[in-house]
Structures are given as structure tokens and as C-alpha cells.
Amino acid sequence: MIKDLKYVLSLGISILTGVLSYLMVLNVIYGVLFSIIVFLISIIIIFYSSYYKKANEDLAKSAKRALPTSFLENTYPHRGAVEKEKEMKLISEAKKNVKILGISHRTLWAETEDFLSTLINAGHKGVKITFLILDPNGKNLIPKAMDEGDDPDNWKNEIKISINKFIKLEQDHPTINLELYTYDMFPIWHMVIIDDNIALIGYYPTGKSGSSSPLYLIKKSDLSLLTPFIKCFNTIKSSGNRIVPKA
Secondary structure, three states: OHHHHHHHHHHHHHHHHHHHHHHHHHOHHHHHHHHHHHHHHHHHHHHHHHHHHHHHHHHHHHHHHHOOOOOEEEEEOOOOHHHHHHHHHHHHHOOOEEEEEOOOOHHHHOOHHHHHHHHHHHHHOOOEEEEEEEOOOOOOHHHHHHHOOOOHHHHHHHHHHHHHHHHHHHHHOOOOOEEEEEEOOOOOEEEEEEOOOEEEEEEOOOOOOHHHOOEEEEEOOOOOOHHHHHHHHHHHHHOOEEEEOOO
16 A cells, blocks of 8 residues: 555655646746745655555564464474474473373383483472373284284383383372373374473374384474364363372
8 A cells, every 4th residue: 555655645745846847937926835835745755655664664563573473382203202202302301291192102101211311300399190001901013013013012012111110209299290191092182291391293104003103292382283282182081080099
């Protein structure tokens, strides 16, 4: 709109300049008076052009500030050593709560000393820690194990070992606010959610191990995908069976 106005004003000034030249030929006084009028009009035009330019710049700055920042912080190609280190770091930085959804959590327990110390330190800071683990006796363990080409019995044993480790952790450190729930749903998501504000999200692809799929570090914002993942976690938890603390 402002650009079109400039073209109209330029055309108008050209016409006025022509009229001015004609009047000066007819009568010098008329020409002088008309020159003064054109000068005043030019001053008004310059003032309003500057005003609208500044107003547009201010509007553009406000719009830029209003745009939400991207919720995708980083992408990891698979769940390897670097990603597990990132998970530990996120847990250690938690201030309110940690929510972790997985199948057996064996990759976390593989780093037993680091994993334990990270959980204990977080617990001593008053952080609520919640784990969801696949039910070893549920109907979805065998289909998922076979989907990944693994032995279901091995999965059952791994999950039971992990459950016993969580129970022992709670017994050794009773002041820690630790929760463990089993769930009986076909595993799709791997989640590490910190303070309901930032999370590492991965998925279990069909016919492959979950460690081969990428992980996405996302943060909460106005357009974030984190909110539905938090709701998903809470829904799975509400339908699960509490193991720690003992119901």
C-alpha cells in the first residue's frame, strides 16, 4: 500500500511541476504562490512518508518478536553413546520431574554406576522420577520382540532384571521420590521428558531396534509437539500398574 502511494505521489508532483511551469509563464505572482503551495505539500509528503516507514519498521520488529522460536533443538541419528550421555545430562539438570518411557531401560542400566549416581543426585534435589517399563507378562511383549527379531524370553528376563534393580534402588534410597509402572501397550515411543519443558523423543521402527532410530531434542513452546507427548506419557502411566513404590 505504501509502495503504491509513493507512485501516486510521484505522479502528482510531476503534474504539479508542469502546472507550475505553465503558471510561471502566464504570471510570476501566481507562479510564486503556487511554488509555495507545492513546497508545503512536499514537506507534508516527506513527513508522512517518514512516519509510515518508521511505523512499518516497528510493526515488522514486533511481528518478528511475536513469532515463536523453533521447538526442535537438535537431532541425533541414533541412540548411541553420545545420546545416552545427553540423557544423563538432562536428568542431572532436572529441577522438578523426570519422566522416562522405554521397553526395558537396559541401555540406561548398562551404565550402572553413572545411571545410579545421576538418579540418586536428582532424587536428593527433590526431583520426582517416573519410569514406565513394558509389562514382562503382558500381551504386547512377544509381538514386539518378534518384530525386532529377538527372543521374547530374553526380553522378559531383561525387563525383570531392570524391575528388580529399580526395586533395590528404592529400598536403598527410600527418601528418593521414585516411581516405576509397567504398561501393556505396543511400544512406539521412547521418551525422556525433563520438567515438562524439554525432552528427547525417539520411536521404535517396525522391524528394527529402537537404537537405530533418530532422537529429537524438543523444547516446549507455543507450537511445540512436546505437550502431546507429555499427555501420551501421562495416559500410559494412568493405565499402568505401579511397582515402585509398592502399591
